[in-house]
Amino acid sequence: MTYQGVLTKMETEFSQPIQYYLVFENDFLNMNQLLNKDITIQFVKYQCLNCGLDIPIYRQGFDKQCFYEVPQAADWIMRPELSKAHLGIEDRDLEFEKKVQLQPHIVYLANSSNVKVGVTRKNQVPTRWIDQGAHEAIEIVEVPNRYLAGVTELALKNYVADKTNWRKMLKNDIEDENLVEWRERLKQYIPVEAKDYFIESNTETNLEFPVYKYPEKPKSLNIVKEQQYSGKLVGIKGQYLIFEDNTVFNVRSNEGLVVDITVK
Structure with missing residues (x-):
């Protein structure tokens, strides 16, 4: 068929x-x-x-033309720290940007090829982790908008990876990590404006792929x-x-x- x-x-x-x-x-x-x-x-x-x-x-x-015009492909999608909807500033389409940016976002740790930090909308958990091929993940910060998630991720990138090695992920060449310990270790590097949103106690989510x-x-x-x-x-x-x-x-x-x- x-x-x-x-x-x-x-x-x-x-x-x-x-x-x-x-x-x-x-x-x-x-x-x-x-x-x-x-x-x-x-x-x-x-x-x-x-x-x-x-x-x-x-x-x-x-x-190419649409990529540089539609709000779904704006720079803040890949770089959430560039979000400006919380300031009422338009990038390409303020109505769309408010809808996406002004909602709860999660900063998380995921282990797919190595431990990495990432950002996703709260309603995209655990979908985002599945899409990255992570076999374990944990939320570390929940903030009210995309900008705060972005600046938190930016700060944590200095101490943990933010990219996945796709070949290593696909080969399943991975090791289990204690993400609770990682979360506690990184807590001190969360920027001041996001410290109150740190998630004190939760557990890892484990994922199994077919x-x-x-x-x-x-x-x-x-x-x-x-x-x-x-x-x-x-x-x-x-x-x-x-x-x-x-x-x-x-x-x-x-x-x-x-x-x-x-x-x-």
């Missing part, structure tokens, strides 16, 4: 293991049900997530260049599909591509 649609990041359900869904306009696939099956991915065309045009995707599912076989040497699939790929799906972690031949496909980084997916 063949399904066609524009790629967006897989929807997830927090369970043991995580459940993954690829959602198209008229269909959805429970990807867990495709494990140990042969599937073919074929590139069809581009479809910008904003304008819908068949124009090469630049970043985050948008063509993976039968981890790749020894992950090789990333460029579906635009290859046009078509076939392989046996043996795992899903983060936003990656993992195949038996060590090929991995990052669904999120291919947002805005229309593909055919054939299940044998």
